[in-house]
Amino acid sequence: MKMKKAVSSLLIASALIFSVSTAFAASGSSLFNSEGCIACHTINGEGGSVGPDLSHVGSKRSLSWLKTQIADPDSHFAAGSTVNINGKSYMAIMPAHKHMPASELNALANYLETLK
């Protein structure tokens, strides 16, 4: 009896964790549209090409790197310089999002980090 209870609490807990992490990723992907990232970046075939394709960005960049890139891209790529990312040249013109609320910055960076 005790065992059964433990198993069902475990199931409920994992279902909760699953839905929380899904919701997290969903709000990050909607921010990607609402913050205008999609105008310059493509994910899975949809979006612009002024900046690099982000479909697999989570396999090469860490969460903290992604947060810094969103808030302060200049600290990675000097504004106006030519940068080479994934074998293509880009002019570093990504706007800084310094005033994005921490919760949104986290959601957006977490979403990008899931793109493997």
Ligand code: HEC
């Ligand atoms: C005006 C076009 C533009 C907009 C809008 C823009 N970016 Fe960028 N992004 C770029 C360019 C160009 C680069 C190349 C480096 C740079 O400019 O800092 C870049 C680089 C990146 C990188 C690094 C990619 C890699 O492969 O290392 C990430 C991640 C990124 N942008 C995410 C975002 C997110 C998230 C948003 C929305 C909050 C956004 N960008 C908005 C143009 C843009």
